[in-house]
Amino acid sequence: MKKVILILLCLCMLTGCKSESLGIIGGADGPTAIFVTDGESQITGESVRLMKVDGSLYYDTGKTSSLIPRCGTLDGNLKCSIGEFEVPKGDDEANFETSGYQNVTSITKEVPMEGNWRIFKSFPKTKADLGKYQYAIKLKGRHPNAVRDSEYIVLTNDLTMDFDLVSRSMFSSNSEDWLDCYVLPVHLDEGWGVSMWAEDVTNTGLTVVLEQFGGNADGKLQTGEWYTLEVMNEENEWVSVPTNPLIDFAWNSVAYNIKANEQTKFEIDWQWLYGSLPTGQYRIGKEIMNYRAPGDFDKEIYYADFYIE
Numbered sequence: 001m002k003k004v005i006l007i008l009l010c011l012c013m014l015t016g017c018k019s020e021s022l023g024i025i026g027g028a029d030g031p032t033a034i035f036v037t038d039g040e041s042q043i044t045g046e047s048v049r050l051m052k053v054d055g056s057l058y059y060d061t062g063k064t065s066s067l068i069p070r071c072g073t074l075d076g077n078l079k080c081s082i083g084e085f086e087v088p089k090g091d092d093e094a095n096f097e098t099s100g101y102q103n104v105t106s107i108t109k110e111v112p113m114e115g116n117w118r119i120f121k122s123f124p125k126t127k128a129d130l131g132k133y134q135y136a137i138k139l140k141g142r143h144p145n146a147v148r149d150s151e152y153i154v155l156t157n158d159l160t161m162d163f164d165l166v167s168r169s170m171f172s173s174n175s176e177d178w179l180d181c182y183v184l185p186v187h188l189d190e191g192w193g194v195s196m197w198a199e200d201v202t203n204t205g206l207t208v209v210l211e212q213f214g215g216n217a218d219g220k221l222q223t224g225e226w227y228t229l230e231v232m233n234e235e236n237e238w239v240s241v242p243t244n245p246l247i248d249f250a251w252n253s254v255a256y257n258i259k260a261n262e263q264t265k266f267e268i269d270w271q272w273l274y275g276s277l278p279t280g281q282y283r284i285g286k287e288i289m290n291y292r293a294p295g296d297f298d299k300e301i302y303y304a305d306f307y308i309e
Contacts (some may be wrong), residue, residue, distance in 0.1 A: 002005070010277065011067075014207045016173060020097070023144075024118075028190075033267050035206045036213065038050075038078060040260065040298055042158075042185050043207065045137035045138055045139050045162075046137065046138040047084040047085050047095075047136070047137070047138075048060065048137065048138050048153050048196060049063060049085060049093075049094070049095065049096045049118075050088055050094065050095050050096075050136055051078055051088055051092075051093065051094040051095075051096075051101070051111070051118075051120060052088035052089070052090065052091055052092070052094075052249065052264070053076060053091060053101065053109060054091060054162060055091065055262075056122050056123065056207075057087070057088065057122070057123045057130055058109055058120040058122050058123070059120060059123065059153060059184070060096075060111075060118055060119075060120055061118075061119045061121050061213075061214075063118070063119045063121065063153060063214060064116045064117065064118060065104075065116070065117040065118070065119050065154065066120070067104065067117065067223050069073070070102070070117070071102070072183070073102075074100035074101065074102060074112075075100070075109075076092060076095045076100050076101050076102060076103075077092060077099065077100040077103050077110045078092055078093070078095045078098055078101060078111070079092060079093060079094065079096070080093075080094050080095065082095050083095065085095065085135050085136065085137060085156060085159065085191050086134060086135060086136070087131075087133050087134060087135060087136050087155060089131060094268070096115055096269065098111050098112060098114060100112075100118070102117075102266045104119075105261040105262070106261075106262060106263075107121055107122050107211070107213065107261060107262065107263065108120065108122070108213070108261060109122075109241055110120050112190050121213060122208070123184060123199070124184075124263075125199075126182075128169050128182055130155055130182055131243075132157075133155035133156055133157055133181070133182060133188075134156075134162060135155070135156055135157065135158075135159050136151070136154070136155050136156075137153075137154050137156065137159065137161070137163070138151065138153050138154070138186065139151070139152050139154055139162065139166060140152075140163065141162040141163030141164065141173070142165065143167050144167075144171075145236065150167075150185065150186070151186040152166060152183050152184060152185055152186060153184040153186060154166060154182070154183055155181060155182040155184075156180075156181040156182075157181075158179075158180075158181065161179065161181065165179060166179065166181065169171070169181070170183065171281075173309075178227070183302045191215055191219065191300075192212070192215040192216065192217040192221060192288065192290055192300070193214040193215020193216070193218070194210060194211070194212050194215065194221065194258065194302060195210070195212075195213070195303045196209065196210050196286060196302040196303070197209050197211075197304045197308045198209075198284060198304045198305075199265075201306045201308060202308075203276040203277050203278075203308055204269060204270065204271040204275075204277070205267070205268050205269040205270055205271065206268055206274050206284070207265055207266065207267050207268070208227070208265065208266045208268060208284065208286060209263055209265050210223065210258050210264045210265075210266075210286070210288075210302075211260065211262070211264075212258050212259060212260050212261060212264075213261055216291045218292060219291045219292035219293075219296075219297065220257060220290075220291045220292075221257070221258040221289070221290060221291075222255040222257055222258060222288070222289045222291050223255070223266075223286055223287060223288050223289065224251065224252075224253070224254055224255055224256065224257055224289075225251050225257060226253055226287055227254050227259045227268060227276055227284055227285060227286050228240065228279060228284070228285040228301075229241040229277075229282060229283075229284055230282065230283050230284075231277075231280050231281065231282050231286065232280065232281040232283075238283065241274050241277070241282070242274075243272045243273050244272070244273060244274070244275065245272060247272070247273060249273065255289070255291075258288070266286075268284070277307055277308055278308075279309045280307070280308060281305065281306075281307050282293060282304065282305070282306055282307070283303045283305040283306070284304055284306070285298055285301045285302065285303045286301070286302055287300070287301050287302075288300050288301075288302055
């Protein structure tokens, strides 16, 4: 199988362990659990509230909605017929107790819980078969050489999985370290609420997905045509991928809006500038602007990692 890993870094996102597409942001509440099943398997992690609606899986972001006024009618009912660590298989099934949900945006639904409306967010579109996984756990830890912790929702058939095993599977080039799982990064830093990841990765291009949800941006979020490609060298350092020395180029000065609570996609073909990339671990960077007024804006570069073999 072609090995393509999509990893969310610096407010960006990722797919399953050795799968073809990535996952994304979010959070979920649930009791921390360390217990033994079948007398052998030990679980260390948190349960994740999940529901399945219209064929799509949604997870609890941990956020409470402030939507007012609100229609009192539910758009759909939910039934809880599985355990708290299990992944719903059928439509309108959940692994927690509630009455139902309301439709809000193209990527969110809201669920009445404990006197509030909880925001649930859809898993990103992916070619991976999420239905083959039986369990969901939330794991938190720190990757080697990382400056901050990472947190993931992991869909798996192995409840004994821990953060170190998942981390090794994500970054290792040794197939013996690869796990059969799906990994969805969870935001630990709100920032502007932007997640960035890569889809449809080939040696000559990919699709960048920018998803905005939550965050604290006080202006319009925008991006342009500019991007950069970097590769991980033998010293585990990011270095720029060399461009074609025969090409004299300049980026067009344009601004594309990043829609709130939506996904904005950009197809990128880098063959003209970088050629066909060899095997390796890469990342693509896009500059995001929080634009308030002429001369009044902030900029950040977001990165999405990917692997080509």
